[in-house]
Amino acid sequence: MVKLAAKCIVAGDSAVGKTALVQMFCNDGAHFQKNYTLTIGVELLMKTVPIPGTNDSVELFLFDSAGKELFSEILDKLWEQPNALCIVYDVTNEQSFSNSAKWLERLRIQTSGIHIPGVLVGNKIDLTDRRVVERKQAQQWAEANGLEYCEISVKEMENFEAPFHIVANSFHRLYKEKVEIFNSLV
Amino acid sequence: MKFTDYCLSSEGAGVILATSSDEIHPPENIIDGRSETFWTTTGMFPQEFIISFHKCVTISKLKIQCYLVQRLQIEKSISKDPVDFEQCIEKELLCKDGELQMEDFSFPEIQATYLRVIILSAFDAFVSVHRVIAEGLSQESSNSIF
Numbered sequence A: 001m002v003k004l005a006a007k008c009i010v011a012g013d014s015a016v017g018k019t020a021l022v023q024m025f026c027n028d029g030a031h032f033q034k035n036y037t038l039t040i041g042v043e044l045l046m047k048t049v050p051i052p053g054t055n056d057s058v059e060l061f062l063f064d065s066a067g068k069e070l071f072s073e074i075l076d077k078l079w080e081q082p083n084a085l086c087i088v089y090d091v092t093n094e095q096s097f098s099n100s101a102k103w104l105e106r107l108r109i110q111t112s113g114i115h116i117p118g119v120l121v122g123n124k125i126d127l128t129d130r131r132v133v134e135r136k137q138a139q140q141w142a143e144a145n146g147l148e149y150c151e152i153s154v155k156e157m158e159n160f161e162a163p164f165h166i167v168a169n170s171f172h173r174l175y176k177e178k179v180e181i182f183n184s185l186v
Numbered sequence B: 001m002k003f004t005d006y007c008l009s010s011e012g013a014g015v016i017l018a019t020s021s022d023e024i025h026p027p028e029n030i031i032d033g034r035s036e037t038f039w040t041t042t043g044m045f046p047q048e049f050i051i052s053f054h055k056c057v058t059i060s061k062l063k064i065q066c067y068l069v070q071r072l073q074i075e076k077s078i079s080k081d082p083v084d085f086e087q088c089i090e091k092e093l094l095c096k097d098g099e100l101q102m103e104d105f106s107f108p109e110i111q112a113t114y115l116r117v118i119i120l121s122a123f124d125a126f127v128s129v130h131r132v133i134a135e136g137l138s139q140e141s142s143n144s145i146f
């Protein structure tokens, strides 16, 4: 049995629903925040995710980051040595999708060449008639950039646990692979 | 005269603290005298462990066998309890793919009842520590006929 701990950065444009997602995940779907409160800097939340088929678990330290600060330097310090990435965009907002590339680029600088698991999350799929970013387009971009992909609606509580289960499982897999390598050294 | 490795459970050493623990790769693997077995870190850095000796020992050489460790800090204490640590080493290590890091540190003799090893940063999300060796002249054998 092993309990892993991962620093997971949650980033993306302002108002795409990062805080709503992280809060919903951490309080097990008890509450959806309707009113928008802008996040300043970073808010840290923690949740333990069990890994299916094992007795292992991953403690996710979720760094819910401010979307307003794409061009500020505050985040860089708080983001040091991340273990996983979760980039969120709003499927009704084209710019929030195209800005995902900028968020990813900025996060990649932090990882100095180390491969870390990441997921691109399309939120607000409940707003079907306002949707402008197609699943296929986003999925292709995610794949091309080494990210997993999922779509969710925090509001409808649809699939909101998926992004974190994806990164926790990837992180666990990474650990198992590393241990194999450690075993082969001597 | 004979060199003794004090960092062995058979010599009375123990790991009294480790910030990570996988049941399959526990911190005791660091002091079992074998390079094949190891302790893994399981989360964010810094990570550390503290080794206790069974008494105050005099060390003249310290070695560590590990993998993917980038910045390392080693402290020692001569107190009866694991407090009042003083830094004796801080080093940026190199790492070759697939090769165990074998770091040697020599210094004028130091006394210690505890050693604290802190891994400040790493080349990957996880590192392994296979052995710590703390060599000193064994007191008991210094009056032997050799």
Ligand SMILES: Nc1nc2c(ncn2[C@@H]2O[C@H](COP(=O)(O)OP(=O)(O)OP(=O)(O)O)[C@@H](O)[C@H]2O)c(=O)[nH]1
Pocket: A012, A013, A014, A015, A016, A017, A018, A019, A020, A021, A033, A034, A035, A036, A037, A038, A039, A040, A065, A066, A067, A068, A123, A124, A125, A126, A127, A152, A153, A154, A155, A156
């Ligand atoms: N319709 C709909 N609205 C949502 C959904 N998720 C979040 N929202 C709303 O979107 C608004 C912004 O959500 P936040 O979670 O505060 O956004 P954020 O990404 O944290 O924004 P910053 O903190 O400024 O970076 C809020 O009014 C939420 O209620 C969703 O799935 N569907």
Ligand SMILES: [Mg+2]
Pocket: A018, A019, A020, A037, A038, A039, A064, A065, A066, A067
């Ligand atoms: Mg927010």
